Amino acid sequence: MIEIAAPPDSVGMARNDNSSFNIINQLISDIGTEEVIDMSADKVNAAYEVLSPWAEADPVALKGLSPRLDKLDGKKIGLLCNNKRASPLILDVTEKIIKERFPTAKVSRFLGRSFSVSSLEKDREGEFNDWIKGVDAVVAAVGD
Amino acid sequence: MYDAIYIEGKGKPAATYVFEHFYNDAMSAASSKGMPVVRVVPETIVSECTVMADIEASINAVFDNVVGALTKPLTADEKSPKRREPENPPRLVFKGSLEEVNRFFYQRGWTDGLPIIPPTEEAVAEMLTGTDFPADHLVEKLEPRMGKATVERIAINAVMAGCLPTYMPLLIAGTQALMANPVCGMMAASTGSFSPFWLINGPAGKDANFRSTYGATSPGDIANASFGRAMGLITKNIRGIRKQIEDMGVLGNPGKYSWVAAENEENSPWEPLHVERGFKKEDSTVTLMFPQTFQQMMPFGTDDKGLLATVIGSVIPARMGSFAVLLTPTNAQSLASRGWTKKAVKDYIVKNTIVPADYYSRLGIKASGPFDRGNLNETGGNSQIFRPGPRDPDPVQVFVFGGFGSWMGLIQGGGTPITKKAELPKNWAQLVKKYKNIVPNYVRY
Numbered sequence: 164m165i166e167i168a169a170p171p172d173s174v175g176m177a178r179n180d181n182s183s184f185n186i187i188n189q190l191i192s193d194i195g196t197e198e199v200i201d202m203s204a205d206k207v208n209a210a211y212e213v214l215s216p217w218a219e220a221d222p223v224a225l226k227g228l229s230p231r232l233d234k235l236d237g238k239k240i241g242l243l244c245n246n247k248r249a250s251p252l253i254l255d256v257t258e259k260i261i262k263e264r265f266p267t268a269k270v271s272r273f274l275g276r277s278f279s280v281s282s283l284e285k286d287r288e289g290e291f292n293d294w295i296k297g298v299d300a301v302v303a304a305v306g307d
Numbered sequence: 308m309y310d311a312i313y314i315e316g317k318g319k320p321a322a323t324y325v326f327e328h329f330y331n332d333a334m335s336a337a338s339s340k341g342m343p344v345v346r347v348v349p350e351t352i353v354s355e356c357t358v359m360a361d362i363e364a365s366i367n368a369v370f371d372n373v374v375g376a377l378t379k380p381l382t383a384d385e386k387s388p389k390r391r392e393p394e395n396p397p398r399l400v401f402k403g404s405l406e407e408v409n410r411f412f413y414q415r416g417w418t419d420g421l422p423i424i425p426p427t428e429e430a431v432a433e434m435l436t437g438t439d440f441p442a443d444h445l446v447e448k449l450e451p452r453m454g455k456a457t458v459e460r461i462a463i464n465a466v467m468a469g470c471l472p473t474y475m476p477l478l479i480a481g482t483q484a485l486m487a488n489p490v491c492g493m494m495a496a497s498t499g500s501f502s503p504f505w506l507i508n509g510p511a512g513k514d515a516n517f518r519s520t521y522g523a524t525s526p527g528d529i530a531n532a533s534f535g536r537a538m539g540l541i542t543k544n545i546r547g548i549r550k551q552i553e554d555m556g557v558l559g560n561p562g563k564y565s566w567v568a569a570e571n572e573e574n575s576p577w578e579p580l581h582v583e584r585g586f587k588k589e590d591s592t593v594t595l596m597f598p599q600t601f602q603q604m605m606p607f608g609t610d611d612k613g614l615l616a617t618v619i620g621s622v623i624p625a626r627m628g629s630f631a632v633l634l635t636p637t638n639a640q641s642l643a644s645r646g647w648t649k650k651a652v653k654d655y656i657v658k659n660t661i662v663p664a665d666y667y668s669r670l671g672i673k674a675s676g677p678f679d680r681g682n683l684n685e686t687g688g689n690s691q692i693f694r695p696g697p698r699d700p701d702p703v704q705v706f707v708f709g710g711f712g713s714w715m716g717l718i719q720g721g722g723t724p725i726t727k728k729a730e731l732p733k734n735w736a737q738l739v740k741k742y743k744n745i746v747p748n749y750v751r752y
Contacts (some may be wrong), residue, residue, distance in 0.1 A: 209404070209405075213400060214516040215399070216417050216426065218454030218545040219395075219460075220452055222390065225342070225343070225387075226341050227385060231380060233378065238514040251355070252356075256366040281313035295319055296317075300321065300377045301314045301319060301661035302321075303322070305323060
């Protein structure tokens with residue numbers, strides 16, 4: 164790294180100048196240069212061997228999905244929404260369709276107060292777990 | 308997606324509606340939680356939609372897929388999914404000319420669209436002189452990808468952004484700030500296009516030439532320009548939040564390139580922000596806020612009455628989240644000379660910024676909720692826009708920066724601001740001496 168000193172003909176006050184306002188930190192030269200500055204070492208055409216900016220991530224334990232239901236008839240379907248405003252509206256329509264197409268199915272709602280109940284509503288963990296236990300499957304609407 | 312994965316983990320099948328444009332975002336979230344095969348049901352409901360006819364049409368069209376997601380037998384991959392990324396990615400990734408490196412990085416999605424400085428071993432080693440932490444020190448694992456923000460990986464992204472080594476302590480503190488408040492941090496991915504705003508306090512900002520005066524947040528200074536840029540690259544390459552993959556900001560936000568100021572402590576009549584927030588004056592800190600909006604106003608008058616009236620009269624409708632008033636030293640001195648402390652200014656704004664009684668009726672809409680949509684769960688009178696509560700006990704901030712002038716500003720949106728202290732290396736004085744004079748030298752014409 165080359166150290167660049169402030170030019171001797173600068174007329175601006177340096178950053179640490181303790182003037183009454185102490186706000187002028189620009190350096191301004193009265194005269195530009197006509198010299199060609201040659202720092203040599205052809206950096207533009209040089210070959211750069213570069214490091215990856217993409218972070219490593221610890222392997223996360225991979226989990227498969229839970230077994231599916233054989234049918235929805237007679238099952239209790241949980242309807243979960245977060246706090247995005249389209250979510251409950253989506254579930255209103257879903258509930259209506261379920262009742263029409265699977266009249267023996269029941270539904271149960273859980274209303275999130277945040278983007279994610281499991282991540283952000285730790286005070287409701289027990290309540291959420293009990294609700295999951297009480298349903299056979301869940302349809303979730305996240306509003307995005 | 309996190310809830311669906313949690314539910315699957317409890318042994319119950321789940322199907323999640325996802326707006327079709329958010330499919331990649333949903334699957335990235337699922338992979339980060341170890342369930343890259345989670346079943347989603349793409350639909351066509353635009354985020355925040357309130358039109359029932361559109362919602363009914365879309366859900367009717369895809370409901371069979373919901374039934375399938377809950378009943379269709381699992382495939383072998385769904386029962387036992389395979390890893391999507393290699394476990395040990397190469398450290399050295401490319402060799403080529405300046406142009407080739409730039410093309411390669413851009414095509415990998417690792418840049419912000421502007422050219423980068425090649426992060427060679429030599430350049431990264433120089434960047435690492437800015438901290439006493441070892442290169443492999445893990446600062447944080449950053450959500451959602453849980454990418455490991457080691458000191459070296461921060462340095463690599465800092466080199467790319469054009470940073471100087473004297474910014475490293477602040478970059479490390481900034482990385483810590485991203486994870487100190489998960490809600491704040493996840494704003495980077497929101498449809499609301501929230502942008503990080505970084506406020507630097509203390510001696511390190513001054514030593515490293517972070518601008519606090521005229522045009523503090525405008526282009527032209529390496530520190531202000533590259534610090535925010537580096538944090539943006541860290542967000543992309545370590546957190547794994549990439550545009551239209553995980554960052555689903557709808558309108559976008561130019562602040563995401565770099566939005567950085569140092570507080571103008573020398574010319575502020577009040578205690579600096581970091582002292583107000585419990586740090587020592589000699590500490591160097593980074594404060595992170597995630598506003599989506601930046602508004603500038605010419606005040607009604609430059610005395611206390613005119614300045615404060617401008618603030619409380621300019622709060623925009625449908626705002627949400629955190630709020631900060633941006634005062635120039637001139638504005639702050641005007642208030643202080645008339646007896647206003649910073650706390651008194653904040654209290655005044657909290658008390659007097661209210662929803663006009665006829666606000667909703669004049670708009671022709673029915674709305675019974677509080678004005679500030681981001682504070683729906685807080686307590687307080689419905690007419691008061693800023694309501695201190697458990698989530699944000701200090702909902703109005705005051706930042707002092709910029710040159711001498713009357714213009715004032717507001718920034719608003721996002722989670723509660725976070726302040727983190729920077730740990731300076733033992734050889735800080737030598738480092739500052741080495742890089743301090745790298746400043747623009749403008750030619751007079």
